Amino acid sequence: DAMVIQNPRYQVTQFGKPVTLSCSQTLNHNVMYWYQQKSSQAPKLLFHYYDKDFNNEADTPDNFQSRRPNTSFCFLDIRSPGLGDAAMYLCATSRWGVSNYGYTFGSGTRLTVV
Amino acid sequence: DQQVKQNSPSLSVQEGRISILNCDYTNSMFDYFLWYKKYPAEGPTFLISISSIKDKNEDGRFTVFLNKSAKHLSLHIVPSQPGDSAVYFCAASFNNAGNMLTFGGGTRLMVKP
Numbered sequence: 001d002a003m004v005i006q007n008p009r010y011q012v013t014q015f016g017k018p019v020t021l022s023c024s025q026t027l028n029h030n031v032m033y034w035y036q037q038k039s040s041q042a043p044k045l046l047f048h049y050y051d052k053d054f055n056n057e058a059d060t061p062d063n064f065q066s067r068r069p070n071t072s073f074c075f076l077d078i079r080s081p082g083l084g085d086a087a088m089y090l091c092a093t094s095r096w097g098v099s100n101y102g103y104t105f106g107s108g109t110r111l112t113v114v
Numbered sequence: 115d116q117q118v119k120q121n122s123p124s125l126s127v128q129e130g131r132i133s134i135l136n137c138d139y140t141n142s143m144f145d146y147f148l149w150y151k152k153y154p155a156e157g158p159t160f161l162i163s164i165s166s167i168k169d170k171n172e173d174g175r176f177t178v179f180l181n182k183s184a185k186h187l188s189l190h191i192v193p194s195q196p197g198d199s200a201v202y203f204c205a206a207s208f209n210n211a212g213n214m215l216t217f218g219g220g221t222r223l224m225v226k227p
Binding site: 004006009040041042043045048090092102103104105106107108110 | 116118123148150155156157158159160163203205207214215216217218219220
């Protein structure tokens, strides 16, 4: 089945220790998104890739970086995680301009910072 | 400033009854609206959508109503089933921004047997 896969499902990292979350897709969608979701809040867009073009949201901290080495994979790097970065991180994909179904989401990675 | 708001964080409904989830938006330029359903430990999944040229879209037990003048949309689930218990997010997009979505904060629906 075509899908969006996020690894790992749960990640525990130490305060200040770099961590990388991964996302892969078999849908061949040209857009990939990273969202941060904290409890009882709306998912917040961090950045997205349109093909290889990187688009950062204005209020995304510099601590968050992303890489998309090819169509299928996208990574979220948190250079120095703080306690406030503990959240669910959602990867999503879409085909630009096809809005009927919005995004296809992965299952998310829950990040804990200790 | 939150452009898409779901003012009820939770809703409890008896099985077989109607569930009505509400969503308000502030930006009149939004022209496409979607509802997503999220189970614990899973990513959101698409449920139903509506274009601003319509005021109603129906898919089985799920109906979305759009009131553009009030900048309000609602999701009706009839009849509600225990398996519908989940968090429901509404989302909105601008057509000229491709399909970038702005999400509401979600409503947790609990359907009691």
